[in-house]
Amino acid sequence: MSARELAFGYRGTPVGEGVTLAVEARNVLCLMGPNGCGKTTLFRTLLGLLPPLAGRLELHGRPVQEFSRPEFARHVAYVPQAGSSYFPFSVMEVVTMARASRIGTFATPSAHDRQISMAALERLGLVHLAGRSFTEISGGERQMTLIARALAQEAELIVMDEPTASLDFGNQARVLDCINELRGSGLAIVLSTHDPGHAFACADRVALMKKGRIVGLGTPPEAVTPETLRGLYGVEVAVEFMQGAGRSICAPALGRFRQQE
Numbered sequence: 001m002s003a004r005e006l007a008f009g010y011r012g013t014p015v016g017e018g019v020t021l022a023v024e025a026r027n028v029l030c031l032m033g034p035n036g037c038g039k040t041t042l043f044r045t046l047l048g049l050l051p052p053l054a055g056r057l058e059l060h061g062r063p064v065q066e067f068s069r070p071e072f073a074r075h076v077a078y079v080p081q082a083g084s085s086y087f088p089f090s091v092m093e094v095v096t097m098a099r100a101s102r103i104g105t106f107a108t109p110s111a112h113d114r115q116i117s118m119a120a121l122e123r124l125g126l127v128h129l130a131g132r133s134f135t136e137i138s139g140g141e142r143q144m145t146l147i148a149r150a151l152a153q154e155a156e157l158i159v160m161d162e163p164t165a166s167l168d169f170g171n172q173a174r175v176l177d178c179i180n181e182l183r184g185s186g187l188a189i190v191l192s193t194h195d196p197g198h199a200f201a202c203a204d205r206v207a208l209m210k211k212g213r214i215v216g217l218g219t220p221p222e223a224v225t226p227e228t229l230r231g232l233y234g235v236e237v238a239v240e241f242m243q244g245a246g247r248s249i250c251a252p253a254l255g256r257f258r259q260q261e
């Protein structure tokens with residue numbers, strides 16, 4: 001997927017402009033930026049849910065707006081931020097809904113569709129939740145279920161809006177591992193995160209967004225530095241390579257530590 005000079009926003013409320021980005025197979029692009037800078041709005045535009053206000057947005061060289069929704073869904077899956085749900089579908093049913101774009105209008109999911117859905121639940125360690133109601137599981141479990149649903153969609157590109165936001169430490173690691181595994185199996189992934197350390201854990205490239213514009217783009221060591229994080233979030237952050245972890249980690253300097261500098 002590629003965006004060129006993309007402007008995006010809501011009717012009468014432009015949010016961002018001048019966005020030029022591309023994501024390819026076997027690549028993870030991580031989008032970071034402060035609250036309200038436009039990440040979700042950009043994602044909704046990439047997903048064809050909001051029309052671009054200007055510029056070009058293409059998938060396999062074709063404008064995204066030309067794709068029918070079922071056709072688009074066979075290429076691109078979305079993991080939204082997990083909110084609550086009012087519909088008591090089972091976890092298995094929620095995951096199997098991902099197969100909709102591959103099932104005829106009046107057809108029901110086949111044994112093959114159920115098999116793919118179960119494999120997605122297995123991959124994320126969620127089989128024990130298969131029969132539970134989506135309304136009666138925790139926020140983190142709902143988030144993991146939505147990731148399983150995206151896997152069951154068998155798309156080439158998965159767009160994930162803060163996929164680790166409501167997850168405990170273990171599930172965050174599982175999701176980061178899963179993202180790396182998905183890249184290894186040939187998928188393209190675009191995700192947003194508020195944890196700059198996650199860029200080092202899974203991203204090939206990082207795009208920094210501020211006030212609806214991309215203000216930095218590069219590999220994690222190029223894009224995620226104390227200077228860029230200060231510019232983005234207005235706080236001092238230590239970015240240090242950690243031998244035991246095999247990658248850099250980021251920690252904000254707090255109160256008394258900042259005063260000692």
Ligand SMILES: Nc1ncnc2c1ncn2[C@@H]1O[C@H](COP(=O)(O)OP(=O)(O)OP(=O)(O)O)[C@@H](O)[C@H]1O
Nearest residue numbers: 010011013015033034035036037038039040041042
């Ligand atoms: N439906 C809407 N109509 C008009 N403006 C909106 C709408 N939804 C969001 N906005 C505005 O668009 C701007 C960008 O919001 P967006 O949700 O894209 O930010 P974000 O970077 O995803 O934030 P966060 O990190 O807090 O999730 C904000 O100023 C927000 O108030």
